[in-house]
Amino acid sequence: MNLAQWLVRRAAVSPTAPALFSGITQVSDYARFAARARSVAAGLQARGVQPGQRVALLMRNDPAYLVALYGIWMAGAAAVPINAKLHAREVAHILQDAGVALVFASPGLDQHVAGVPVVITPGADFERFCATGPIEQIAARAADDLAWLFYTSGTTGTPKGVMITHGMLMAMALSYGVDVDPVSGEDAALYAAPMSHGAGLYNLMHVHAGARHVCPQSGGFDPAEVLMLAAHHGRVHMFAAPTMVKRLTDHARAAGATGEGLRTVVYGGGPMYVADICDAVDHFGPVFVQIYGQGECPMAISVLSRAEVADRSRPGWQARLGSVGRAQAAVEVRIEGAAAPGDVGEIMVRGAPVMPGYWNNPEATAQTLQDGWLRTGDMGFLDAAGYLTLQDRSKDLIITGGSNVYPREVEEVLLQHADVAEVSVVGRPHAEWGEEVVAFVVGEAAEVELDALCLSQIARFKRPKAYLRVESLPKNNYGKVLKTELRKLLAD
């Protein structure tokens, strides 16, 4: 089924329901949203775009993003979302690799595109493009037809195109309602993280339910704006990377804001430290839900529910809060090579939201999909109750004197110090031990205090042998700490 059917049906049943907002201003109801998307589809057809062809979205968060996305789907084409912060060289690689037929680009970003037709969106160019519409019939699509070609963030080499099908997104959206959070027509989805990533996929369940979609006018994440929009719209849902949750909490506390109107904050995409999530729940209350996913199984591997994130009464709650929860309904999760609960190995996933492979890359596909299982590249363990705990990616594991050190457990301890704002732990080559543990620290905490904290909670061999103070940690466009950069710094 073509997922754009969800918009068609919603517009038929609730045409006047408010749909798209730029900040506090409504730009479309559902009837107009669907009609505009049909016009985009007509424009694509008029330019010869066929079902199955790829059309890129090189756009900042904007209501027109969703109009263009649904228009692409209505024409039967596949969307290629490109992070608006990428370098022109990286954009060129994606356009070429995906064989993109046309690009919708935010004003200013069109300069990054060469050799492919561009439509500046929104604006007069976009209006001219849509002028032929709307189409009557949307294209038929099967579950295994391509919907979204997602380029991995490339922290480990050249970005690869993950093929995300209509069926995968359907499974993701349905298990979201069952496991993560039910969505109603009263809700509002706020897009504070890039829509080119998982945050943008969360539009699906909100379209299905007939909820409102709100794009901040800043086009990105500004804690003050998020709190203002939550208070204004009410019943707000948003996806936030862990660093965003921390910034939101710090800002709200300093500004004396309670987070009125914030209904659900889904966090994931990187490790959330126990101290940080406790702090966030203390301030905002039980609004947080954690998910674990990756482009290859978008947003849909595991979930730690709202109640579990807020629970500090059951024995062992800290370990649960440090986990990424239990498998979502549509997937099976196992640990490669594990004989018993607690054994660490690579996390393997199988099920309807898992990709069929990488675009035009059979070698990478064969390495990543084995016997129907997705090798996530993440290390972790399952406990007897089925809770999954991540222990960093295999490449981040530090082996010192033959013993394994998972950076995350050291980072968790260091973050308990009030004067540590951020921290990242990596291995540095060492003649005798193979590697030694080194911590990059943002904050004023004294070294002796950090050392004492570690000695009080973790094995001696795990404690950092050096603390390097930095102004900030290098991060990619999605806010993930680039440990490769830190290791390069050490090598230099």
Ligand code: AMP
């Ligand atoms: P991406 O494909 O860019 O979304 O990156 C996915 C990777 O982010 C995963 O393979 C994990 O390493 C990491 N990740 C995602 N969700 C979580 C989470 N809840 N906790 C820790 N790491 C996560």
